[in-house]
Amino acid sequence: xxxxxxxxxxxxxxxxxxxxxxxxxxxxxxxxxxxxxxxxxxxxxxxxxxxxxxxxxxxxxxxxxxxxxxxxxxxxxxxxxxxxxxxxxxxxxxxxxxxxxxxxxxxxxxxxxxxxxxxxxxxxxxxxxxxxxxxxxxxxxxxxxxxxxxxxxxxxxx
Amino acid sequence: xxxxxxxxxxxxxxxxxxxxxxxxxxxxxxxxxxxxxxxxxxxxxxxxxxxxxxxxxxxxxxxxxxxxxxxxxxxxxxxxxxxxxxxxxxxxxxxxxxxxxxxxxxxxxxxxxxxxxxxxxxxxxxxxxxxxxxxxxxxxxxxxxxxxxxxxxxxxxxxxxxxxxxx
Numbered sequence: 001x002x003x004x005x006x007x008x009x010x011x012x013x014x015x016x017x018x019x020x021x022x023x024x025x026x027x028x029x030x031x032x033x034x035x036x037x038x039x040x041x042x043x044x045x046x047x048x049x050x051x052x053x054x055x056x057x058x059x060x061x062x063x064x065x066x067x068x069x070x071x072x073x074x075x076x077x078x079x080x081x082x083x084x085x086x087x088x089x090x091x092x093x094x095x096x097x098x099x100x101x102x103x104x105x106x107x108x109x110x111x112x113x114x115x116x117x118x119x120x121x122x123x124x125x126x127x128x129x130x131x132x133x134x135x136x137x138x139x140x141x142x143x144x145x146x147x148x149x150x151x152x153x154x155x156x157x158x
Numbered sequence: 159x160x161x162x163x164x165x166x167x168x169x170x171x172x173x174x175x176x177x178x179x180x181x182x183x184x185x186x187x188x189x190x191x192x193x194x195x196x197x198x199x200x201x202x203x204x205x206x207x208x209x210x211x212x213x214x215x216x217x218x219x220x221x222x223x224x225x226x227x228x229x230x231x232x233x234x235x236x237x238x239x240x241x242x243x244x245x246x247x248x249x250x251x252x253x254x255x256x257x258x259x260x261x262x263x264x265x266x267x268x269x270x271x272x273x274x275x276x277x278x279x280x281x282x283x284x285x286x287x288x289x290x291x292x293x294x295x296x297x298x299x300x301x302x303x304x305x306x307x308x309x310x311x312x313x314x315x316x317x318x319x320x321x322x323x324x325x
Contacts, residue, residue: 025185034191041200041234044293054189082193135193140291141236147193156184 025065026155027057034151036135044137052091053133056153060117061124066158068111074148081143082135083108086151089132090115098129111154200234201241201322211303219305227270229299231286231320236293238325242282243267246317256312264306265316270298282321 032053038044058065071086073079084106099116106112117127133151211223233239245262252258266275269286276283286297306314 026187028187028189030189034189036191036193038193038195038198038236041198044198044200044234044236056187133191137293138195138236139293141238141293142291143193143195143236145194145196147195148190149193150188150190152186152188154184154186 025059028153029055031055034133048135050133052130054131056129058127058155059124064119064158065117066156067114068154069107069114070109070111070152071107072109072150075144078143078147081138081140085136085138087134089134091130091132093129095127116158195236197324198236199322202232203320204230209301222302222304224302226300227298228301231297233295238288240287240323240325241285242321243285244282244319245278245280248280250314250316253313256314257309260306260309260314262316264304266302268300270300275302
């Protein structure tokens with residue numbers, strides 16, 4: 001009976017540990033605030049770039065991973081104005097074998113492939129990827145004065 | 159003991175499932191940003207110099223003189239808009255001893271794609287408005303002057319104000 005209880009605890013520990021590992025696989029740090037301001041009509045003609053604004057940290061263990069990204073606006077009415085106007089541009093990484101198919105990806109509300117990180121040996125590997133976040137001038141109007149958006153990074157199987 | 163074994167077997171599938179979790183994704187993380195875009199309007203007017211109408215021959219007075227696509231307007235806007243035109247003064251200004259009552263309303267304008275001209279007035283007259291939600295719109299305007307009958311010969315000046323306002 002004592003051994004059964006021991007096994008039970010082992011199993012529970014595995015479950016708890018497994019769940020926490022899964023959610024810690026990715027972390028996104030804002031190196032600078034993702035704020036864009038249109039102060040004058042001239043701003044409607046210029047691209048606004050926040051260099052290396054985001055650092056995406058991933059923990060990879062025994063499997064390759066793919067990184068995808070998407071953007072959503074709090075007010076869905078603003079999505080049309082800024083669809084594919086926000087771009088992620090790969091800046092650099094501490095990974096020596098990361099595969100970046102296209103260096104700059106325009107985002108919309110469906111996940112877009114950003115990069116592929118191949119498996120790199122045994123054990124857990126930590127990688128950081130830095131991205132410029134670019135806002136191109138909108139070509140249509142309809143958005144409100146204050147437009148809050150979210151960029152979601154998804155770490156998934158390739 | 160039998161109960162204990164049964165309980166252990168029930169736990170094993172959970173353990174297998176749990177161990178597979180660290181090797182599988184997805185995981186996700188979200189960051190927030192903000193775009194502040196107040197109402198912005200910008201109007202650029204271009205032309206090949208100032209419009210000039212010459213009425214020096216008898217035949218010149220038989221019909222209006224028209225200059226097609228004379229003004230090029232570029233509108234930048236983040237809201238629905240309207241472009242108006244108006245005369246600076248009710249009357250044109252003679253260079254020397256011309257008539258003081260030559261009306262600016264002899265001049266009229268229209269969007270090149272429209273049919274009807276709008277005579278100048280000292281109150282704003284609608285010329286064009288947004289037909290889509292494009293931030294940038296290019297327009298061309300035609301300008302026309304009706305023959306100035308019964309006014310003294312001279313060189314006259316007139317001024318036009320183009321305005322872009324939010325609808």
